[in-house]
Amino acid sequence: MHSDQEFKYTSRQYSSLLNQYGLKASISRKGNCWDNASMENFFSHFKTECFYLHSFQSAKQVKHAAQQYIRFYNHARFQTKLNNLSPYEYRTQAA
Template sequence: MKHDVTGILLHSDQGFQYTSRLYHQLLKKNQTKQSMSRKGNCWDNACMESFFSHFKSECFNLYSFRTAADVKFAVQKYIRFYNHQRFQKKLNNLSPYEYRTQVI
């Protein structure tokens, strides 16, 4: 089975904010396809839930932001840190980048 993987795909759970008419209009306006986890299946979203849990506790909840630019900068900085410096036990204490680029 071949899947169309062009464009932007946004994955979420089935929370009320993601099923609202206004949200769907926003996605359509921004030419974004929506993907939802199956009802009652938390494992569909486990990797993102884990990432956002770390993001909130290690970055977002530690600071008070004054502008949208401050938030954007913090998000970009944290994602770079997460991918290149933050070691993960499940990846043999390597960062995701180190794990993906190690020689087999």
């Protein structure tokens, strides 16, 4: 679970909760905003292109929409920074 160094993410209570669910903590380096940049960019797109467009009635619907969006994002959504290819196309081309 990646987070910044905010107090709530460095507390013993949070650490215990992660351990309870078998998760490992990953914390950004102090003063380095770029550690989270790629995930913050993804979640910004996810919220505006998927999450805010629907009214979900259950956690199952949210999970399904998230899975569909991740597939779309990786396989069909072109990105200017990747020469107008999807991440999958870009990685395939590089291989």
